[in-house]
Amino acid sequence: MNAPALQTQLAAAPAPELSLAEMLKPREKELLRFLTCGSVDDGKSTLIGRLLYDSKLIFEDQLATLEKDSKRHGTTGEDIDFALLVDGLEAEREQGITIDVAYRFFSTARRSFIVADTPGHEQYTRNMATGASTADLAVLMIDARKGVLVQTKRHATICSLLGIRHIVVAVNKIDLTGFDKAVFDKIVLDIAAFTANLGFASVTPIPMSARYGDNVSSRSARIDWYDGPSLIEHLEGIDIASNAVKKPFRFPVQWVNRPNLDFRGFSGTLASGSIRPGDCVTVAASGKTSVVTRIVTQDGDLGEAVAGDAVTLTLANEIDAARGDVLSLATERPEVADQFAAHLIWMSEDALLPGRSYMMRIGTKFVPAAVTSIKHKIDVNTQEHLAAKTLQLNEIGVVNVSTSVPVARDAYAEIRETGAFILIDRSTNQTAAAGMVDFALRRATNIHRQSLTIDKLARSSLKHQKSAIVWFTGLSGSGKSTIANLVEAELNHAGHHTMLLDGDNVRHGLNRDLGFSDADRVENIRRVGEVAKLFVESGTIVLCSFISPFEAERALVRSLVESGEFVEIFVDTPIEDCIKRDPKGLYAKALAGQIKHFTGVTSPYERPENAEIVLKTPGHTAAELAQAVIKALRERGLLEHQDVWGL
DSSP: HHHHHHHHEEEEESSOOOOOHHHSSSSEEEEEEEEEEETTTSSSSHHHHHHHHHHOOOHHHHHHHHHHHHHHOSTTSOOGGGGGGTTOOOHHHHTOOOOOOOEEEOOOOSEEEEEEEESSSSGHHHHHHHHTTSSEEEEEEETTOOOOOOOHHHHHHHHHHTOOOOOEEEEOOOOTTTTTHHHHHHHHHHHHHHHHTTSSSSEEEHHHHHHHHBTTTTOOOOOTTSOOOOHHHHHHOOOOOGGGGOOEEEEEEEEEEEETTTTEEEEEOOBEEEETTTTTEETTOOOOEEOOOEOTTOOOOOOOEEETOEEEEEESSSSOOTTTTTEEEEOOOEEEEEEEEEEEEOOOSSSTTTEEEEEEETTEEEEEEEEEEEEEETTTTTOOOOOOSSSOTOEEEEEEEEEEEEEEEETTTTTTHHHHHEEEOOTTTEEEEEEEEEEEHHHHHHHHOOOSSSOHHHHHHHSOOOOOEEEEOTTTSSHHHHHHHHOOOOOOOOOEEEEEEEHHHHTTTTTTOOOOOOHHHHHHHHHHHHHHHHHHHHEEEEEEEEOOOHHHHHHHHTSEEEEEEHHHEEOOHHHHHHHOOOOSSSSHHHTTSSSOOTTTTOOOOOOOSSEEEEEEOOOOHHHHHOOOOOHHHHHHTTTTTOOTTTT
């Protein structure tokens, strides 16, 4: 259908018969958020363009522009390419695929809609998950000629994990099969078998042609064997009423609002439940309680706030709460734990490394976290549980997660907003994964910190020194172990209490079970970091000599101790010099292909960006470099002898 034909059709479309009173009467329409998903080129963008057109949201000037764009980028011959209404990026038009998530609003007489057009390409699965995270319903597109594909199954699985309970199976391009009912029936059987255990409340199959509008806004006479609703009829009628208001009250604090000395409130959006002045609330993590005195908004105080309302709560007394804390009713507190099981959708091109420290955002709280173990990954084709040591891009797994401090959270199945989290790569600041909390681990709720009488200050005072981690990092053969050994000898001679942890020595005992894969290297440094932290607690200066190739793991060890207690020393030796030295013959073997995962040859080394001390080794002896370290440590105040009260 060309542009003039469309314009004629628009002009001929009958206006809705509404009285003046009806037109002036304000209408509160229920809002439905849904997304289109599925494999590449199944017609998602075309469907949304058709919905916008059928909703009379395309003006004549837009039609003219669309006709021009269709000739340049379109894939429908002389016809208008409705997908171009949604695919706004130049790269999307050139490639004929959706890359980013596009949100569009449209409305019918009965309902308002916000639809997310999500990418079908496997590379952009992370964007699809973003669109699904706020949707009430998913339209799962399937090309009638291709049937159910791997990406179709992946998207259905992600929809299930993200709590979407209603699915429309849009069997698109049915016209290209000659409106063959047998093709439709086969797809319906296949998708029903796959989704049987995904927990959807409804799965509604609809045969359609998004390009020509068959069964989109009205039932098609060309598909006379189908007696179900059109897509719009189904979307208008489905009951998706939220029960968030009926769930326990959760209020993640986004901001402590204190414009002056006379006002202090906690601002945020109710994730679930409701609250009234006079209700007793608790800071979930600390257990501190108070009473709500006011519910403040820009338009005045409210007598009640419900899920979705953005408000500021004032309390009867000043309790300690900050951004990231969760307020709840005193009688309905969420679980607070530092270990929990979760489903994880991995979104980074760099594989998940168990033990690596990531930054977690859960609600409004940011906290360091690590995946401690992968229980299994899920085969999206069969839903089979497979053993796994890592997760690759777009893989889905069930994992155990550990956070640096206990966090308040709910099961995602119960409350989305307080059960969803993301993991952020600490070196690139890119989102690495989306997670859904399943349950707290029993060991996390049964283990509590024991209060000790003697602390780090007392132990350091007894040794008359400040404790710290002195971390030597560099390539194999850079000289870091030799320098560290000389530094410890000097410190010992000066009367300091020290301990030297060396990479090879530790692998003879504590880490003898670890290999040299990236995952094993991460776990190697994690364990060493925890041991080094204990030495710091004992008041000892602990010297650590490890290749430690990844910045994330070095940052993790730094975060385990207080500011000023971690000194990073980068032994900067060119790899050519390391290869020439090759004291253990390892480079020769690695270059001959006899050693896998060898840092600097077949495995990367991430140079420190902000090391406190950098040793440029060419032209210097190990003894000279050791003295340079001693001088630098002394200048930092770490080697001053302290009397018992000096700390």
